[in-house]
Amino acid sequence: MNNTPEPTIMIIFGSMGDLTWRKLAPALYNLFFDHKLPERFAVIGLDRVSQSQADFVRRMKDGANTFCRLGNVADEDWKPVEANLHYLSGDFGDPATYTALSQQIAAVEKAWASQANTIFYLATPPAIMETIVNGLGVAKLAHDRRRARIVVEKPFGHDLPSAIALNKLLSTVFHESQIYRIDHYLGKETVQNILAFRFANALFEPIWDRRYIDHVEITVAETVGVEHRGAYYEHAGALRDMIQNHLMQLLCLIAMEPMVSFDADDIRNKKLDVLRAIRPIPADQVDRFAVRGQYGAGQIEGAPVPAYCSEPGVAPDSSTETYAALKLYVDNWRWQDVPFYLRTGKRMSLACSTVAIQFRPVPHQSFPTSSQAAWNPNYLLIHIQPEQGILLRFQAKQPGSSFQLSPVDMSFTYSGTFKARSPDAYETLLIDAMIGDAMLFMRSDQVEQSWSDISPVLNAWSKTAPSGFPNYAAGSMGPQSADDLIAQDGRSWLPPEPLAGSSAAH
Ligand code: BG6
Numbered sequence: 001m002n003n004t005p006e007p008t009i010m011i012i013f014g015s016m017g018d019l020t021w022r023k024l025a026p027a028l029y030n031l032f033f034d035h036k037l038p039e040r041f042a043v044i045g046l047d048r049v050s051q052s053q054a055d056f057v058r059r060m061k062d063g064a065n066t067f068c069r070l071g072n073v074a075d076e077d078w079k080p081v082e083a084n085l086h087y088l089s090g091d092f093g094d095p096a097t098y099t100a101l102s103q104q105i106a107a108v109e110k111a112w113a114s115q116a117n118t119i120f121y122l123a124t125p126p127a128i129m130e131t132i133v134n135g136l137g138v139a140k141l142a143h144d145r146r147r148a149r150i151v152v153e154k155p156f157g158h159d160l161p162s163a164i165a166l167n168k169l170l171s172t173v174f175h176e177s178q179i180y181r182i183d184h185y186l187g188k189e190t191v192q193n194i195l196a197f198r199f200a201n202a203l204f205e206p207i208w209d210r211r212y213i214d215h216v217e218i219t220v221a222e223t224v225g226v227e228h229r230g231a232y233y234e235h236a237g238a239l240r241d242m243i244q245n246h247l248m249q250l251l252c253l254i255a256m257e258p259m260v261s262f263d264a265d266d267i268r269n270k271k272l273d274v275l276r277a278i279r280p281i282p283a284d285q286v287d288r289f290a291v292r293g294q295y296g297a298g299q300i301e302g303a304p305v306p307a308y309c310s311e312p313g314v315a316p317d318s319s320t321e322t323y324a325a326l327k328l329y330v331d332n333w334r335w336q337d338v339p340f341y342l343r344t345g346k347r348m349s350l351a352c353s354t355v356a357i358q359f360r361p362v363p364h365q366s367f368p369t370s371s372q373a374a375w376n377p378n379y380l381l382i383h384i385q386p387e388q389g390i391l392l393r394f395q396a397k398q399p400g401s402s403f404q405l406s407p408v409d410m411s412f413t414y415s416g417t418f419k420a421r422s423p424d425a426y427e428t429l430l431i432d433a434m435i436g437d438a439m440l441f442m443r444s445d446q447v448e449q450s451w452s453d454i455s456p457v458l459n460a461w462s463k464t465a466p467s468g469f470p471n472y473a474a475g476s477m478g479p480q481s482a483d484d485l486i487a488q489d490g491r492s493w494l495p496p497e498p499l500a501g502s503s504a505a506h
Contacts, residue, residue, distance in 0.1 A: 005434035007040035014124035015045025025063030027426035056087035098139035137173035187425030230313025286460035293323030298474030347474035353384035389413035
């Protein structure tokens with residue numbers, strides 16, 4: 001695959017919105033600064049907000065300035081970027097908007113004296129997607145299967161039927177190979193590294209199964225609350241917002257079989273196999289496999305924060321979950337009966353995303369009981385963020401005349417090993433969409449299967465109102481029921497051990 005994108009025009013629907021400002025503007029600026037964008041590259045911002053070209057440019061610069069990993073954007077560096085930004089305001093339901101868009105695309109192509117690939121980026125609320133897709137279809141802006149692509153953000157649907165309907169709608173205008181469904185976790189370096197860790201090393205794969213692994217824990221803990229997104233979050237909740245996509249994708253990468261080649265569909269097929277193998281949660285036993293929670297008032301880093309129900313845009317008697325934990329099984333030869341515990345929550349005591357692999361104990365303890373006081377089984381911890389790296393815990397003999405075992409850690413950190421800074425997830429994903437590499441994007445069947453896997457929980461939770469909300473204080477590690485979920489199997493959530501050499505280790 002060619003890593004330099006062809007001439008590209010990126011059309012951003014919702015260009016005055018939060019996502020464009022917060023994620024796309026800085027990512028595009030970083031790519032430009034790192035010379036990753038094609039020489040011929042333009043953005044056409046489209047929004048219903050009637051603003052001037054200058055307003056749009058100012059907003060993009062502000063986004064780049066505020067969130068760019070390279071720090072403040074110097075005026076002389078911004079100038080060449082600005083020259084390639086265009087703005088159109090128009091109603092997404094009005095055919096005239098698409099006529100104006102076609103004309104603007106044609107004008108850019110004429111100036112370049114070259115055809116361009118077009119990427120239609122829907123940075124818009126899900127409800128408007130149908131209108132935009134139909135508009136693009138009628139204006140024949142999608143018919144070139146090689147050149148035209150569409151990028152859609154999560155949430156992709158609200159449940160299985162709505163995801164099927166969305167996929168159907170998209171397929172009336174775009175071919176599957178033109179559709180890029182974003183799950184930004186897949187663009188994170190540490191998430192991509194799971195494939196390298198597992199399949200570029202001979203060491204781990206032979207023990208990566210039910211014979212050696214006791215269980216797997218996937219944790220995505222955030223200290224932030226819902227911030228200004230109450231209106232969206234009220235209809236989503238942690239299960240839809242995080243588990244259906246980000247955590248299920250992590251599970252796929254941990255549980256998938258080795259791919260035959262580094263090919264988008266090969267890898268996506270292997271991930272789909274995992275999702276298809278997830279044991280259905282019996283409708284009448286959801287409580288044994290899933291728990292939900294909602295934060296009450298509490299403290300984050302010593303400062304008081306309000307309860308979820310007091311956040312803007314949230315109903316005072318909301319039953320939306322801000323925390324969810326699941327126990328899943330992957331029914332295949334590799335993983336039969338190995339539990340995968342998934343948990344995520346907002347306003348937790350610390351922000352950390354990790355995958356913990358707990359290995360089984362040694363089959364026979366040959367050391368005297370007196371030497372085993374501190375003994376525990378091997379443990380592998382993949383730190384996704386904010387720390388980035390991997391920790392492996394094993395046993396060593398403590399120095400001294402008596403034979404005492406003691407756990408010790410071996411750590412790899414990105415910051416200590418690699419000098420180059422990791423690109424942000426959106427940079428990786430934008431370039432991949434430009435060069436036409438769909439590996440880090442979700443295919444329609446994956447999205448649907450993932451919704452199907454969590455459907456029993458969605459259904460049960462929609463039928464029965466939660467009792468006892470709020471059930472965890474902001475600044476804690478979630479509700480007691482989540483500890484009980486794992487304790488019923490005689491286990492407890494593993495502590496997020498910091499990596500040696502990282503700031504958190506001191
Ligand atoms: C988004 C969710 O997909 O991921 C947010 O909608 C969440 O609720 C965010 O905060 C977390 O992403 P990251 O990259 O900060 O871990």
